[in-house]
Amino acid sequence: MIFSKHNIFSKIKDSKNSFVVNLLTGNADIVSPADAERISKLRNSEVAVDDTLLAELSEKGYWVDEKEEAKLYRSKYLDFVDSRDDDEIQLFFVTNYSCNFACSYCYQDEYAPSEGSLTNEIIDSFFRYIQAEFAGRKKYITVFGGEPLLNSPKQRELIAYLIEQANAANLDVSFVTNGYSLADYIDILKQGHVREIQITLDGTAAVHNSRRLLKGGGGTFDKIIEGIDACIAAKVVVNLRMVVDKDNIGNLPELARFAIDKGWTSSAYFKTQIGRNYELHHCQSTPGKLFSRVSLYEQLFELIKQHPHIVEFYKPAYSISKFLSENGTLPEPLFDSCPACKSEWAFDYTGHIYSCTATVGKADESLGTFYPAISRKADLISAWENRDVTTISECNDCSMQLACGGGCGSIAKNRTGSVCSSDCRPVKELLELGFASYFE
Structure with missing residues (x-):
């Protein structure tokens, strides 16, 4: 019997208590200082066997038979794949x-200009491809850019045609837009089954x-x-995204108050997310203003303590902490957090196919074409499809693997040259913050 390799055991921030979480068995507990000390000594074989403690740990799946744990892991993995x-x-x-727009942190600004432009013929080819390739699968389309809702007559015609084809295929559509011309597109968007509109707002006006x-x-x-007001009035869901770094994080309380006062946060058609400004394909000109994943959430933790109204606008996930607090149970084990070539694909108007939004538009990341002819780079696609924690060597003995899922394949590839490498998430540190926020 051993202390499970999937236990995440650490001290809660600003507390004497600790926590233990095991996603494989689906258990989580807050642990008193005395019990945390007993567990630590037991793990390190510093004390004689405590039958009572072992029984308690075994019942929750924190103390396990190694072979039985391996069987459970395999079973849960097969369930995950299915x-x-x-x-x-x-x-x-x-x-x-x-x-x-000329955003200060645009990651597409160094992309080589692509020749040609979107036509109805290319849109038709896209729909023929996805209907054949993903026949029988539930699916929806997210229109992306660049900026897809440029306010020109030609672009408005193309978006209207794309929505018309989505309706014919009985597919929902979402949009990722800077929101500048959104109000001018509402009548067109209302013709489709629009699931949501993601809009970026980086703070209050100044x-x-x-x-x-x-x-x-x-x-x-x-x-x-x-545009946001027009969407909510039209009962179109707005997913408001604030991209943060050290230059604008301090404005979050003011933006939250602005949204609350506008009545957005009380609307069923409004939700939010926080996006971290980070280096993706090329170095930022001012990398010193960027947060790491941990430092961002540490800053959010402190801001929320000072300005509790922020959680009415945005409630941080802190890894799985928010899920646990809202549902009373843990999520299922996450064997793969990278949806590329599994539950996410990307396509562009040049006729190319990509793994995801982090690779779309990069010529050397193309996985094939849907126009003018269909082609697929099977070896590259296979590498993306096979990536999960069971194929990433760095994940093998990591206790955080079932909460992290191996991270982003594109970031991992940028770092190491291989899709099948890790993009480690600071799960333990986030849980330390999350338990402090939602359980203490």
């Missing part, structure tokens, strides 16, 4: 890489306008607010 094979697929479609401005200059805040 479930993933039935998951809904998100199909990103990039209508263009051009944009009317802060946002200093980061997300028009090409040639000019603020964008007021037009975006107009």
